[in-house]
Every structure is written in structure tokens, then in C-alpha cells.
Amino acid sequence: xxxxxxxxxxxxxxxxxxxxxxxxxxxxxxxxxxxxxxxxxxxxxxxxxxxxxxxxxxxxxxxxxxxxxxxxxxxxxxxxxxxxxxxxxxxxxxxxxxxxxxxxxxxxxxxxxxxxxxxxxxxxxxxxxxxxxxxxxxxxxxxxxxxxxxxxxxxxxxxxxxxxxxxxxxxxxx
Amino acid sequence: xxxxxxxxxxxxxxxxxxxxxxxxxxxxxxxxxxxxxxxxxxxxxxxxxxxxxxxxxxxxxxxxxxxxxxxxxxxxxxxxxxxxxxxxxxxxxxxxxxxxxxxxxxxxxxxxxxxxxxxxxxxxxxxxxxxxxxxxxxxxxxxxxxxxxxxxxxxxxxxxxxxxxxxxxxxxxxxxxxxxxxxxxxxxxxxxxxxxxxxxxxxxxxxxxxxxxxxxxxxxxxxxxxxxxxxxxxxxxxxxxxxxxxxxxxxxxxxxxxxxxxxxxxxxxxxxxxxxxxxxxxxxxxxxxxxxxxxxxxxxxxxxxxxxxxxxxxxxxxxxxxxxxxxxxxxxxxxxxxxxxxxxxxxxxxxxxxxxxxxxxxxxxxxxxxxxxxxxxxxxxxxxxxxxx
Numbered sequence: 001x002x003x004x005x006x007x008x009x010x011x012x013x014x015x016x017x018x019x020x021x022x023x024x025x026x027x028x029x030x031x032x033x034x035x036x037x038x039x040x041x042x043x044x045x046x047x048x049x050x051x052x053x054x055x056x057x058x059x060x061x062x063x064x065x066x067x068x069x070x071x072x073x074x075x076x077x078x079x080x081x082x083x084x085x086x087x088x089x090x091x092x093x094x095x096x097x098x099x100x101x102x103x104x105x106x107x108x109x110x111x112x113x114x115x116x117x118x119x120x121x122x123x124x125x126x127x128x129x130x131x132x133x134x135x136x137x138x139x140x141x142x143x144x145x146x147x148x149x150x151x152x153x154x155x156x157x158x159x160x161x162x163x164x165x166x167x168x169x170x171x172x173x174x
Numbered sequence: 175x176x177x178x179x180x181x182x183x184x185x186x187x188x189x190x191x192x193x194x195x196x197x198x199x200x201x202x203x204x205x206x207x208x209x210x211x212x213x214x215x216x217x218x219x220x221x222x223x224x225x226x227x228x229x230x231x232x233x234x235x236x237x238x239x240x241x242x243x244x245x246x247x248x249x250x251x252x253x254x255x256x257x258x259x260x261x262x263x264x265x266x267x268x269x270x271x272x273x274x275x276x277x278x279x280x281x282x283x284x285x286x287x288x289x290x291x292x293x294x295x296x297x298x299x300x301x302x303x304x305x306x307x308x309x310x311x312x313x314x315x316x317x318x319x320x321x322x323x324x325x326x327x328x329x330x331x332x333x334x335x336x337x338x339x340x341x342x343x344x345x346x347x348x349x350x351x352x353x354x355x356x357x358x359x360x361x362x363x364x365x366x367x368x369x370x371x372x373x374x375x376x377x378x379x380x381x382x383x384x385x386x387x388x389x390x391x392x393x394x395x396x397x398x399x400x401x402x403x404x405x406x407x408x409x410x411x412x413x414x415x416x417x418x419x420x421x422x423x424x425x426x427x428x429x430x431x432x433x434x435x436x437x438x439x440x441x442x443x444x445x446x447x448x449x450x451x452x453x454x455x456x457x458x459x460x461x462x463x464x465x466x467x468x469x470x471x472x473x474x475x476x477x478x479x480x481x482x483x484x485x486x487x488x489x490x491x492x493x494x495x496x497x498x499x500x501x502x503x504x505x506x507x508x509x510x511x512x513x514x515x516x517x518x519x520x521x522x523x524x525x526x527x528x529x530x531x532x533x534x535x536x537x538x539x540x541x542x543x544x545x546x547x548x549x550x551x552x553x554x555x556x557x558x559x560x561x562x563x
Contacts, residue, residue: 053457110332110334110475111475113330113332113333113360113475114327114330114453114454114472114475114476115454115456115457116324116327116358116456118358118359118360118361120360120361134358136324136327136358136456136457136458137456137457137458138458
């Protein structure tokens with residue numbers, strides 16, 4: 001039985017979450033194109049060199065999808081030219097680069113899967129415009145199960161004198 | 175006179191309020207306990223519940239509204255400590271709450287059915303499936319849950335493995351992915367994505383219409399057994415469970431399910447389920463991150479017991495059901511020959527040529543064999559072995 005390559009090539013690694021970014025933040029590069037940089041959960045990605053683990057993971061996925069966007073734009077641009085041998089060579093080179101980044105993306109997904117991290121790309125016309133993140137260590141409070149609180153109290157009230165209860169206001173009927 | 179004694183009996187019935195705040199799968203087990211309480215002790219109790227996932231109790235004939243503040247109401251906090259014995263006693267999860275009620279109420283309730291007690295209203299049964307409502311397509315489907323809650327991550331299997339199964343059955347089985355919003359349910363490709371889009375009642379209705387279920391040990395597994403099947407469908411719903419070694423199979427599995435486990439095959443679950451909670455610490459401050467709750471044998475980011483279960487082995491178990499289904503279709507079709515014009519079901523299965531009715535084969539996306547294929551049952555079985563086409 002043959003299975004898709006994706007399964008065979010990208011088994012999860014189970015490595016612990018690293019404390020360093022796996023990629024160079026492209027926002028520090030001279031040719032950075034902000035239009036190709038996706039948002040994270042609808043907001044701007046965290047600043048460079050974050051200390052928080054989730055922010056680091058967010059940056060890594062943003063970086064990979066940024067590179068994929070950039071390469072996809074280049075691929076589109078290459079394909080806009082008339083077909084010729086030179087175009088084929090360029091196209092092939094770009095596609096190989098895309099393949100490398102797709103592998104990097106898969107490796108990221110695999111290494112963070114045991115920690116409950118999901119990075120879901122939201123695409124528009126082939127470009128990733130936003131990434132929806134789920135983190136295993138976030139929103140803990142909302143996961144806590146409802147706890148039933150059952151309490152009881154014993155309240156003792158002395159019985160009022162019979163005369164009071166009879167409405168005789170202290171006078172005894174003899 | 176008789177009416178008076180019945181009235182007296184009613185007054186003598188004990189009012190019980192059963193409490194539980196656990197997960198929906200646990201609540202399904204509690205529904206069975208309430209059913210069996212009434213079956214084994216008829217006319218002795220009036221019961222109501224306060225639990226999480228209250229929609230699971232809708233249409234239950236065993237509940238009567240009670241006030242928790244009523245002094246006549248006995249409040250019972252329901253638990254299942256029996257699970258601690260599950261590695262060395264022949265007990266099922268269904269026994270868990272029942273054993274607890276027997277202890278707390280001095281009863282001798284017995285399990286009366288091998289499933290939870292979930293009821294659908296007639297309206298729910300007559301409504302088209304959620305899938306049909308959304309897509310207009312009423313062909314059969316399987317439900318897949320490719321993740322779970324964050325509290326017990328040791329039950330997770332890797333999403334690429336779930337994906338491999340979906341890919342394998344492409345164009346043969348239509349998969350509908352479900353999962354509660356806020357839990358870990360990575361998106362799969364090539365499925366109808368209903369993650370976070372169903373209420374609990376809608377999920378139950380989805381299961382009612384489902385041909386099969388593929389999941390880890392989770393609510394969906396319990397629903398696959400507890401929710402009745404549609405008229406005309408086999409009485410037991412196919413269900414393949416990727417279970418690993420966390421729970422003893424006799425505790426967690428249902429007799430008609432394919433429960434893939436490794437208990438007995440690894441040192442960490444050599445004598446029963448390990449009952450661990452997490453594969454790796456999530457860092458969410460939960461006690462389950464503690465060393466005693468962590469898997470002791472992680473391989474490829476998965477507990478070894480889950481890593482040992484391959485997509486191929488799961489595919490094979492799904493194929494088992496394909497074989498069963500084909501046998502049932504063949505056998506029923508042979509019976510139909512003697513009553514060819516007698517039942518609408520047979521007519522539906524063998525539409526007249528040119529009637530315009532869609533003929534669809536096998537199981538999965540389809541569910542019915544080609545008319546010509548039922549000429550000879552033996553031939554059909556040989557031809558259709560492990561096939562969905």
C-alpha cells in the first residue's frame with residue numbers, strides 16, 4: 001500500500017521546542033516586502049527576537065509563509081513571460097526553492113504538533129495573508145472544567161414563645 | 175384501590191439529583207447508568223441531573239425536573255473510581271458510574287446494554303443530515319476526529335497519519351471532520367470541515383446519519399455506539415478507534431468497534447492501560463504536565479503506542495467494515511430476490527433501467543452495488559472483497 005510522500009517524509013520529530021528562532025527574521029533584510037508578510041491571527045506579527053515561546057513560533061511560521069509568498073510571486077512573474085528554455089530553467093529553480101520551504105513548513109508543523117500548535121494558513125489568490133494559530137499552552141482558563149460547588153448551612157432559629165406565635169403579645173391565656 | 179397504592183408508591187420514590195462535571199464522553203457513560211438504574215430498580219427513583227454537556231440528556235425518558243434545593247432531593251456526586259481497577263478486573267467503562275451508584279445508594283444495578291443512552295427526537299431523525307443541509311449531497315459519509323482535548327494529549331495521533339487515511343480513501347469514502355472549537359483539531363485536506371461548527375445535538379444528528387466513525391478514544395467513539403443507526407442501516411455503526419496503550423481495551427472498547435491498541439505489547443502498558451495524560455508537557459500550568467502524568471516512551475513526537483499504529487493498519491480495519499458491508503448487501507440482495515416487488519428498499523436498491531435513479535456501488539460515497547453484481551452472492555463477495563467500489 002503506497003502512502004502519500006508527505007506522510008513518509010515528514011514524521012514528527014518530537015524535539016523539544018528550541019529557544020532560538022530557526023530562521024532569520026526577513027523583516028531585517030534590505031529587500032523585505034511587507035506586502036508579502038502575513039498577519040498572525042489578524043494582527044501584526046510580534047517584534048523580532050521575542051522571548052515568549054508562542055511569539056517565537058509565530059515568527060517562524062510567518063517567516064516561512066513570507067518566503068513562500070515571495071517565491072510564489074516570483075513564480076507568477078516568471079510564468080508571465082513567454083515560454084522558452086530560459087523561463088523553464090528559472091521556473092524550475094523557483095519551484096525547487098518553494099519545495100524547500102514547504103519542507104521547512106512541514107518540519108515546523110511536525111515539531112510543534114505534540115505541543116498542540118496549529119498554524120492554519122488563510123490564503124487569498126494563492127498567497128497566505130493570515131495565519132490562525134492554536135497553542136497548547138494558551139487559553140488554559142477556558143479549558144478548566146466547570147466545578148460544581150455544593151454547600152449547605154444549618155440555621156437554627158429559636159422557636160418564639162407560644163404567646164407570640166398566637167399573636168397574644170405576651171399575655172398568657174389561663 | 176390500585177390507583178391509591180400507585181400514588182403511595184410515587185410518594186415513596188426517592189428523588190435523586192446526579193451531578194457530574196466531567197467530559198462529554200463521561201456523561202454518555204452516565205446516561206447509561208441512569209437508564210440502568212431505572213431498568214433495574216423500576217418505580218423507586220425520580221432522577222434529574224446537573225452535568226456538563228446537558229444536551230446529551232435531551233429526550234431522555236428517565237429524567238424528571240427536580241429542584242436541587244428541594245430538601246427531599248438526595249444529591250449524588252457521580253464518579254467512576256472503578257477505572258483504577260480496570261487493569262485487573264474485567265470491567266467496562268459502562269460499569270464505572272453504575273458501580274459508584276451501587277456503592278453510594280446500596281443498590282445492585284447491572285449494565286443492561288453495551289452502549290450509552292442517547293435519544294433523538296422524531297424531528298431530529300427526520301431532518302436531513304447536516305452534511306446534506308450544507309452540501310445538498312446525501313451520499314454516505316464517515317466522521318473523523320483527528321485530535322482531541324488539551325488535557326489528555328497522549329490520545330492524539332499525528333495529523334499526517336489521519337491525512338494519509340483520508341487520502342487513501344479519496345473518492346471512495348467521504349470524510350467529515352469534526353472537533354470542538356478550542357481543542358486540538360488540525361485541519362485535514364479533502365474532507366468536509368465541520369470543526370467547531372456543530373452543537374452537541376448537531377453532532378449527535380451527524381452521527382445518526384453517519385455510515386462510520388474514525389477517531390481516537392473520545393466522545394465520538396461513545397456516540398458511535400450510543401446513537402442508533404438509521405432505518406435500513408446495519409444496527410451497529412462501523413467505528414475504528416486509534417487507541418494505543420492508555421486504556422485497557424476491555425474498559426474502553428465496544429464489541430462491534432475496531433479498537434486498535436497496544437496494551438500488552440509494550441513495557442509501559444504490559445499489564446494494562448498506562449492512564450498517563452500527556453505526551454510532552456504543554457507548559458499551561460496544568461497538573462497533567464507533572465512527571466507522573468507524562469508518557470514514558472515518546473517516539474517521533476508520539477507516545478510509542480500511538481507511533482506503532484500505522485495508517486496502513488487503520489486502513490485495513492476500515493476495510494474490514496467494507497467487507498462486512500459488502501456481505502450484508504449481498505446477503506440482503508439475495509433475500510430480496512424472493513420479494514422483488516415486495517419492498518421499497520429492494521426497489522430502491524435495484525432501480526429500473528432508465529428510471530433516472532442514480533445507481534451507486536459499494537460503501538463509502540456510495541453504498542449500493544450495481545444490480546448486475548448481485549447475480550451470484552459468492553461471486554459478488556469474491557469480486558468485492560475489501561473493496562468500496
